[in-house]
Amino acid sequence: xxxxxxxxxxxxxxxxxxxxxxxxxxxxxxxxxxxxxxxxxxxxxxxxxxxxxxxxxxxxxxxxxxxxxxxxxxxxxxxxxxxxxxxxxxxxxxxxxxxxxxxxxxxxxxxxxxxxxxxxxxxxxxxxxxxxxxxxxxxxxxxxxxxxxxxxxxxxxxxxxxxxxxxxxxxxxxxxxxxxxxxxxxxxxxxxxxxxxxxxxxxxxxxxxxxxxxxxxxxxxxxxxxxxxxxxxxxxxxxxxxxxxxxxxxxxxxxxxxxxxxxxxxxxxxxxxxxxxxxxxxxxxxxxxxxxxxxxxxxxxxxxxxxxxxxxxxxxxxxxxxxxxxxxxxxxxxxxxxxxxxxxxxxxxxxxxxxxxxxxxxxxxxxxxxxxxxxxxxxxxxxxxxxxxxxxxxxxxxxxxxxxxxxxxxxxxxxxxxxxxxxxxxxxxxxxxxxxxxxxxxxxxxxxxxxxxxxxxxxxxxxxxxxxxxxxxxxxxxxxxxxxxxxxxxxxxxxxxxxxxxxxxxxxxxxxxxxxxxxxxxxxxxxxxxxxxxxxxxxxxxxxxxxxxxxxxxxxxxxxxxxxxxxxxxxxxxxxxxxxxxxxxxxxxxxxxxxxxxxxxxxxxxxxxxxxxxxxxxxxxxxxxxxxxxxxxxxxxxxxxxxxxxxxxxxxxxxxxxxxxxxxxxxxxxxxxxxxxxxxxxxxxxxxxxxxxxxxxxxxxxxxxxxxxxxxxxxxxxxxxxxxx
Numbered sequence: 001x002x003x004x005x006x007x008x009x010x011x012x013x014x015x016x017x018x019x020x021x022x023x024x025x026x027x028x029x030x031x032x033x034x035x036x037x038x039x040x041x042x043x044x045x046x047x048x049x050x051x052x053x054x055x056x057x058x059x060x061x062x063x064x065x066x067x068x069x070x071x072x073x074x075x076x077x078x079x080x081x082x083x084x085x086x087x088x089x090x091x092x093x094x095x096x097x098x099x100x101x102x103x104x105x106x107x108x109x110x111x112x113x114x115x116x117x118x119x120x121x122x123x124x125x126x127x128x129x130x131x132x133x134x135x136x137x138x139x140x141x142x143x144x145x146x147x148x149x150x151x152x153x154x155x156x157x158x159x160x161x162x163x164x165x166x167x168x169x170x171x172x173x174x175x176x177x178x179x180x181x182x183x184x185x186x187x188x189x190x191x192x193x194x195x196x197x198x199x200x201x202x203x204x205x206x207x208x209x210x211x212x213x214x215x216x217x218x219x220x221x222x223x224x225x226x227x228x229x230x231x232x233x234x235x236x237x238x239x240x241x242x243x244x245x246x247x248x249x250x251x252x253x254x255x256x257x258x259x260x261x262x263x264x265x266x267x268x269x270x271x272x273x274x275x276x277x278x279x280x281x282x283x284x285x286x287x288x289x290x291x292x293x294x295x296x297x298x299x300x301x302x303x304x305x306x307x308x309x310x311x312x313x314x315x316x317x318x319x320x321x322x323x324x325x326x327x328x329x330x331x332x333x334x335x336x337x338x339x340x341x342x343x344x345x346x347x348x349x350x351x352x353x354x355x356x357x358x359x360x361x362x363x364x365x366x367x368x369x370x371x372x373x374x375x376x377x378x379x380x381x382x383x384x385x386x387x388x389x390x391x392x393x394x395x396x397x398x399x400x401x402x403x404x405x406x407x408x409x410x411x412x413x414x415x416x417x418x419x420x421x422x423x424x425x426x427x428x429x430x431x432x433x434x435x436x437x438x439x440x441x442x443x444x445x446x447x448x449x450x451x452x453x454x455x456x457x458x459x460x461x462x463x464x465x466x467x468x469x470x471x472x473x474x475x476x477x478x479x480x481x482x483x484x485x486x487x488x489x490x491x492x493x494x495x496x497x498x499x500x501x502x503x504x505x506x507x508x509x510x511x512x513x514x515x516x517x518x519x520x521x522x523x524x525x526x527x528x529x530x531x532x533x534x535x536x537x538x539x540x541x542x543x544x545x546x547x548x549x550x551x552x553x554x555x556x557x558x559x560x561x562x563x564x565x566x567x568x569x570x571x572x573x574x575x576x577x578x579x580x581x582x583x584x585x586x587x588x589x590x591x592x593x594x595x596x597x598x599x600x601x602x603x604x605x606x607x608x609x610x611x612x613x614x615x616x617x618x619x620x621x622x623x624x625x626x627x628x629x630x631x632x633x634x635x636x637x638x639x640x641x642x643x644x645x646x647x648x649x650x651x652x653x654x655x656x657x658x659x660x661x662x663x664x665x666x667x668x669x670x671x672x673x674x675x676x677x678x679x680x681x682x683x684x685x686x687x688x689x690x691x692x693x694x695x696x697x698x699x700x701x702x703x704x705x706x707x708x709x710x711x712x713x714x715x716x717x718x719x720x721x722x723x724x725x
Contacts, residue, residue, distance in 0.1 A: 002053065003053055003054065003057055003063075004373070004377055006046055006049050006050035006053055007050045007054075007068050007071070007072065007377065007381070008377065009046055010047045010050050010072060010075050011071070011075065011380075011384055013039050013042065013043040013046060013075075014043065014075050014079060014388070015388070016036075016039050017036075017039060017040060017043060017078070017079050017081070017082055018079040018081055018082075018388055019081075020036045020039070020082070021079055021080075021081030021082030021334065022081045022395070024036045024082075024662075024663075025329065025435065025436050025663025025664075026433070026436060026437065026438075026663065028438045028488035028489075028490075030483070030486075037085060040082065040085045041085070043075065043078075044076060047072045047075045047076050047103075048076075048103060048106075050068075050072050051069065051072050051103065051106050051110060054066060054068060054069055054072075054110050055106075055109070061117050061118075061369065062369055062370060062371055063370070063371070063374060064118070064121070064367075064370045064371075064374040064375065065374065066110055066113070066114035066115070066118070067111070067118075067121055067124075067125060067128075067378060068377070068378065068381060069107040069108075069110040069111040070111065070125060070128035070129045070131070070132045071132075071381045072107060073103070073104060073129065073132030073133070073135070073136060074128075074131055074132045074135050074385060076100060076103055076104075076132075076135075076136065076139075077132060077134075077135025077138065078139045079388070079392075080334060080335040080336075080392045080395060080396070081334055081395060082333060082334060083139055083142040083143060083146065083334060083335055084143060084146065084333055084661070085333075086658065086661050087147075087332075087654075087657055087658040089143065090143055090147040090333075091148060091149065093140065093143035093147050094144075096140070097140040097143065097144075100136055100139070100140060104132075104133065104136055107129075107132070108129070111125055111129070120365045120366060121362070121365060123361055124358045124361035124362045124365065125358075127354040127355070127357050127361065128355070130350070130351075130354040131351045131354045131358070131385075134347050134348075134350060134351040134354075135351065137347070138335060138344065138347060138348075139335075141338060141344075142334075142335045142337065142338055145337055145338075146331070146332045146333065146337065148654055148657055151190070151193060151194045151657065152194050152195060156190070156331070156337060157187070157190055157191075157194075159337060159340055159341070160186045160187040160190050161187060162183075162404070162408070163408070164180060164183055164404055164407075165180065165407075166180075166184070167180035167181040167184070169181075169316075173316050175319075175423060175429075176419075178316065178319045178323060179323060179400050179403075179422075180404070181316075181320055182323035182324050182327060182400070183400060183401070183404050185320070185324065186324065186327060186328075188676070189324045189327075189328060189672070189676075190328075192653065192672065192675040192676070193328060193653055193656065193657055194653070195652070195653035195654065195682065310497065313504075314497055314500050314501065317500055318493075318496050318497070318500065319430075321669055321672055321673050322433050322435055322437075322669075323400075323434055324672065325434065325435040325664050325668065325669065326428070326433075326434020326435055327400065327401075327434070328660060329434075329435070329660045329661075329663065329664070330399070332657065332660055332661075333660065333661055336399060336401070339396050339399070339402075340401050340405075348392075348396075351389070352393075355382075355385060355386060355389060356386070358382075359382045359386065362378070362382065394421065397417065397418050398418065398421035398422040398426070398427040398428075399418075399422070402418050403415055403418040403419050435663050435664045435668075435669070436662060436663025436664050436665070437491050437663075438488045438489065438490060438491060438663070439488065439489050439490075439491050439495075439571075439575075439665075439666050440487070440572060440575035440576070440579060441486070441487045441488065441489055441571040441572060441575055442482075442485055442486050442487075442574045442575035442578045442579070443485070443550065443571050443574070444543060444546055444547065444550075444594070444597070445546075445547055445550045445551070446485065482578060482579060486575060486578070486579060489568060491666060492564075492565075492568075494561060494564075494565050495565050495568055495569065495666075496669075498565060498637055498641055499641055499644065499645070499670055499673070500673065501641075502638060502645060503645055503670070503673060503674060503677065505518075506642065506645060506679075506687065506711070507677060507679060507685065507709075509709050509710075509713075510685050510687070510707050510708070510709030511685075511707065517710075517713035517715075518638065518713065519715075520635060520639075520712070520714075521631065521635070522632040522635050523632065523635050523636065523639055524714070524715070526545075526548060527639075527690075527712050527714055530544055530545070531690050531692055531714050534689050534690055534693075534712070535689060535690065535692065535693050536587060537587055537588055537593060537596070538584065538585055538586055538587055538689070539577055539581075539586045539588060539589075539590055539593030539594070540588075540593040540596045540597055542573055542577055542584075542593070542643070543574065543577070543593060543594060543596075544597060544600070545570070545639065545640075545643070546570050546571075546573065546574050547597065549566060549567070549570045549636055549640070550567070552632070552636065553566060556633070560633075562630055562633040562634065562637060563633065566633060566636045566637045566640060569637065569640035569641065570640055572644075572666060573640065573643060573647070576647070576665070576667060577590050577593070577594070578590065578594070580655075580659075580665070582655060583647070583651050583655050583659075583665070583667055584647050584650075584651075585647060585650035585651075639712075642711040643711065644666070644667060644670055645670055645674065645687065645711065646687050646688075646689055647667060648667050648668075648670035648671040648674055648680070649671070649674055649679060649680040649681055649687045650680075650681055650687075651667065651671055656668045656671055656672070684706060685706075685707045685709065686706065686707070686708045686709070687708075687710070687711055688709070688711070689710070689712065690711070690712045690713070691712075691713050691714060692714065693710070
């Protein structure tokens with residue numbers, strides 16, 4: 001049994017990695033994540049241990065164990081669906097390749113040290129070694145080409161320069177069009193992830209400038225096409241063309257609502273008169289609508305217009321970014337790039353062919369002198385390897401790049417089969433996100449009170465772990481507290497739409513199309529109080545905003561949609577502060593910020609679970625008019641959306657490349673969305689936290705049309721009073 005268990009366990013691990021590699025980015029359960037990562041880390045160790053065990057089986061003429069050495073080499077070559085679990089594995093590709101070479105030499109030694117008594121298996125073994133060496137080479141190749149160095153140096157950039165048909169735009173876009181548009185845009189996405197920044201653009205060669213210009217021209221064409229689609233859709237719901245002029249970007253987004261600019265305001269007759277005449281011409285003059293029915297008509301038109309924008313702009317943008325993140329993950333952390341090259345496809349064909357030939361030779365070999373258990377294990381390894389190869393071919397066929405390649409070359413039947421696999425339930429249907437689609441959650445208030453998130457393990461286990469942490473003095477931010485209080489939730493569509501709406505509203509301000517900044521009627525006093533903290537200690541400001549938000553949300557029922565979105569965004573930003581502080585523009589350490597905020601939270605009472613304590617914090621920090629309705633909730637959601645966008649704009653590309661290993665974060669989604677719209681620190685439109693933040697003058701030496709906006713345009717209350725007077 002000693003020689004069987006390691007070999008079979010190694011094969012079982014490869015099966016787990018093959019299927020888990022496709023879906024692990026969607027898994028939020030902590031135990032399952034740990035299990036998959038342990039399997040990835042342990043697969044090579046088990047294979048090496050098994051090789052060592054086989055080397056001790058020499059001299060037994062009835063044992064076929066030596067023949068399993070090339071199978072273990074194949075296992076060390078890894079699976080197509082996952083070549084690395086972290087970017088560190090990719091960046092250390094040279095070291096890993098050296099280790100793999102050593103293991104290959106060990107496998108050859110084990111095999112040829114025993115082949116003298118088993119001449120009949122020599123040819124089959126050579127064919128299996130050919131398969132193993134090909135697997136080995138492809139893994140090393142994938143590690144090298146998927147490293148951040150290769151991305152940054154544009155080593156693989158040429159692989160995205162393909163000619164594909166143009167997709168339709170607007171409200172008529174189907175999943176087919178989304179995929180085609182995503183494929184056509186992958187060159188731009190590669191450049192974004194390669195951190196081709198403003199500086200590199202300014203210093204690039206002329207041919208790079210031509211590429212940028214062509215991309216801008218293509219983007220302009222797409223925007224014009226979207227404008228036409230939106231204009232048609234606007235007419236279909238009887239909204240006058242003068243209300244929305246898409247070419248001049250007259251759609252303004254404030255407080256997550258679509259509003260009409262002042263120059264577009266109109267007065268109308270009542271709805272019945274309009275419908276009876278079938279005329280949509282506005283009445284001359286600028287009188288404001290006084291009748292209640294007319295006000296309802298205007299509100300209905302705004303709602304219809306907002307619906308149109310969601311269908312024609314927001315929904316396509318969401319679908320495209322999710323597809324682009326998924327395709328980038330495939331290129332970085334699987335063998336997808338290899339299988340887009342003719343050489344890679346040829347190697348895969350040779351590997352499958354040599355496996356089949358080796359299996360046929362083994363079946364034709366006289367095997368009476370070998371034990372039945374050895375033969376059964378060998379047959380299992382052969383059949384299992386061939387089945388995995390068949391599954392790998394199916395994975396290759398359901399790739400969007402394979403579908404596009406077949407379609408361009410007019411292999412219509414194969415292209416239809418590839419599209420069927422890709423869009424079916426076993427592939428990536430439209431309703432299945434291609435990125436993690438999850439948000440980490442860390443509620444600092446719940447941590448202080450002692451409440452575990454609902455996505456954690458059972459309460460008994462959490463209580464037990466918390467008691468241990470308290471006894472050993474692990475109350476600070478540590479891996480124990482992270483494990484106990486970190487949870488995950490699905491990213492709902494409302495949250496995603498708010499992020500996109502928030503970005504477009506912010507871009508309107510940056511471009512000067514919206515001359516009126518958000519007033520922050522309800523949380524403006526609070527923002528004014530912490531404006532210096534926002535600039536000097538962003539982490540502490542985050543925690544202050546988080547505590548105020550959590551205290552206020554406790555006044556609302558848990559099933560309120562805005563409450564849910566607001567709490568998710570608030571908890572997510574604290575999750576980043578605790579678990580991924582490098583992704584935030586922090587001025588001090590995360591631990592220091594958390595300690596400062598905790599002291600502020602605790603200093604007013606000894607009993608932190610006291611309900612009155614929350615009210616004290618609320619009254620002392622949230623100053624201003626008490627809201628009626630959902631006005632304050634809208635502002636709180638917008639506040640957190642802008643904090644997310646500001647943080648995303650300040651983050652670095654290599655951090656998002658690393659996060660793609662686990663499917664990407666919401667901040668990665670926001671960062672890519674901003675970069676596509678030329679927004680962020682490495683682009684032409686910069687976002688500062690407030691209008692009092694010091695301006696970054698490091699780019700003044702570049703003669704480029706820079707624009708700058710602010711997440712929070714803070715107006716002091718005295719100035720507001722003067723303006724009102």
